[in-house]
Amino acid sequence: MCNKKESLIERLEKGVVLVAEGYIFELERRGYIKAGPFVPEVVLEYPEAVKELHHEFLLAGSDVIVACTYYAHRSKLKSIGKEDRLEELNLKSISLAQEVAQKGEALVAGNLSNTWEFDHNDPIESGKIVRSIYKEQVNWASQGNVDFIIAETFSHLGEASIALEVIKDAGFPAVITFTTVHEKSCDGYSWEEACSILEKDGADVVGLNCGRGPETLMPIVQRIRDKVQGHVAVLPVPYRTTPKEPCFFDLKLENSKNAFPVALDPFLLTRFEMADFTIKARDMGVDYIGICCGAGPHHVRAMAEALGRKVPASKYSPDIKLHPVFGDQNAKRQHYVECLLGPNVPVGRDST
Numbered sequence: 109m110c111n112k113k114e115s116l117i118e119r120l121e122k123g124v125v126l127v128a129e130g131y132i133f134e135l136e137r138r139g140y141i142k143a144g145p146f147v148p149e150v151v152l153e154y155p156e157a158v159k160e161l162h163h164e165f166l167l168a169g170s171d172v173i174v175a176c177t178y179y180a181h182r183s184k185l186k187s188i189g190k191e192d193r194l195e196e197l198n199l200k201s202i203s204l205a206q207e208v209a210q211k212g213e214a215l216v217a218g219n220l221s222n223t224w225e226f227d228h229n230d231p232i233e234s235g236k237i238v239r240s241i242y243k244e245q246v247n248w249a250s251q252g253n254v255d256f257i258i259a260e261t262f263s264h265l266g267e268a269s270i271a272l273e274v275i276k277d278a279g280f281p282a283v284i285t286f287t288t289v290h291e292k293s294c295d296g297y298s299w300e301e302a303c304s305i306l307e308k309d310g311a312d313v314v315g316l317n318c319g320r321g322p323e324t325l326m327p328i329v330q331r332i333r334d335k336v337q338g339h340v341a342v343l344p345v346p347y348r349t350t351p352k353e354p355c356f357f358d359l360k361l362e363n364s365k366n367a368f369p370v371a372l373d374p375f376l377l378t379r380f381e382m383a384d385f386t387i388k389a390r391d392m393g394v395d396y397i398g399i400c401c402g403a404g405p406h407h408v409r410a411m412a413e414a415l416g417r418k419v420p421a422s423k424y425s426p427d428i429k430l431h432p433v434f435g436d437q438n439a440k441r442q443h444y445v446e447c448l449l450g451p452n453v454p455v456g457r458d459s460t
Contacts, residue, residue: 128170130403162208169412169419202252218249226267228295256281287319300335315341321349322385343398379410
């Protein structure tokens, strides 16, 4: 008889839940998703690629496998002429996530995104469209037996509230997160106020995802942590945002062109920087910690190991002392070092 999986809330009560996201960005980098619309057609066309990324994140230590249904809603599929495959894509996404999660002890999360349909100047009529979008996606998530549902990247409290209502009406735990492009939501709420309202309305976890890197996100997370009573989420992008360029939309290349979305490579944070962020978030009292657009399995493994965990991929964690130039090698190799790096560089010189 199989033991029942611990729920999201049970895991949060014990400590940090680590969550790998950023599937859309990573699959675009691998050549399977078109930048611009960022619709996960890959689920239908190359499902093995999605399953492979799920597996890599599982081995790296993610406690949650997130179904690849971000931007897999009716409005987005209509924009690329594939609305007729909406249900197929959603159900297939969840099936792939379930298949991989069963290889470990990971939870499976359904995934809702902002719709680009909500208008805070016309919340009633636009809200009807948003609600219908979420209802069908949550229905498919229910058919796929997900453990909880993430709704994320919101810039409006109004749209986030609709997602929360639909999720809770279906009986699922809800993780609701905002993207902080500006200092307030588009409908005028401070981020800590918006999170507090969602918590009071029944959200199990509230917080922030995407948009900002750790440096510019964490001050806002601190305000949220001080305001709300329950579980807090933070999933930054692994990019070097600054007070001058607080969001990855703002990052500029040397020629002053926008780096977002496909020229962000010079700003990518190292695995060590994401590990440092993980410890800071944990010490702040955040217990749902993850990484969003730009994430790679190496980031996730470093974050897991920073939490003191040994994960399957730890077998392949760096061991620089075995490197032929930078490692602790026999002095006979000095001539190779001099050839590659110049004279007077000792064998086994320190390296990160």
